Amino acid sequence: MDISPFPTITSMIRMDHTHVMAAFHRYHADTSWPRKRAIVELVCTALQIHAQLEEELFYPALSEAMAGDERLTKSRPEHEKMREDIAKLRSMGPEHAAYDALFMQLMREVMHHVADEETVLLPTAERALASQLSDLGMRMTKRRIQLVAQNRPTAIAANTVGTFPLASLTLVSIGAFALARCLRAGSAHRARDDA
Numbered sequence: 001m002d003i004s005p006f007p008t009i010t011s012m013i014r015m016d017h018t019h020v021m022a023a024f025h026r027y028h029a030d031t032s033w034p035r036k037r038a039i040v041e042l043v044c045t046a047l048q049i050h051a052q053l054e055e056e057l058f059y060p061a062l063s064e065a066m067a068g069d070e071r072l073t074k075s076r077p078e079h080e081k082m083r084e085d086i087a088k089l090r091s092m093g094p095e096h097a098a099y100d101a102l103f104m105q106l107m108r109e110v111m112h113h114v115a116d117e118e119t120v121l122l123p124t125a126e127r128a129l130a131s132q133l134s135d136l137g138m139r140m141t142k143r144r145i146q147l148v149a150q151n152r153p154t155a156i157a158a159n160t161v162g163t164f165p166l167a168s169l170t171l172v173s174i175g176a177f178a179l180a181r182c183l184r185a186g187s188a189h190r191a192r193d194d195a
């Protein structure tokens with residue numbers, strides 16, 4: 001039985017996907033400019049953190065199980081294309097005529113990428129890496145806390161325009177959740193050691 005206090009890496013990846021897609025759907029053509037900017041900033045930051053976590057931890061873990069598989073090798077170039085779109089969005093601002101179209105393009109690319117991950121990469125990981133999924137989840141949680149801390153000024157700035165709670169993008173909630181579980185796990189271990 002898996003008694004790890006950490007979610008598995010695959011459940012965390014699915015949760016990130018769900019939250020980012022939900023944020024995408026809050027963006028509409030008639031949304032105010034400040035709110036558009038805030039939604040875009042939070043989505044972009046969440047995507048950057050998510051992509052970095054996958055590249056540092058998830059894809060390397062899958063590399064043996066999916067050696068030579070094009071569905072894994074194209075993942076990094078797809079992240080790079082996403083980063084290019086994010087840089088363009090950040091350079092132009094919501095008043096630009098192409099802003100909506102570029103954000104919709106990013107959304108389509110992300111949906112396509114997420115579909116490949118959820119139909120191929122995640123099920124493969126769950127078959128091939130079953131015994132490592134919780135450990136990888138723990139490592140992803142720890143690394144996420146570092147990356148969220150580095151991106152906190154951006155997230156806080158975006159949140160001040162009154163868009164939606166940061167919790168909806170897991171930028172802070174997962175970090176806090178993970179930290180709480182770490183602390184609980186630590187006290188449980190100490191209690192066992194003391195017993």
Ligand SMILES: [Fe+2]
Nearest residue numbers: 051054075117
């Ligand atoms: Fe990805």
Ligand SMILES: [Fe+2]
Nearest residue numbers: 013054114117
């Ligand atoms: Fe992903």
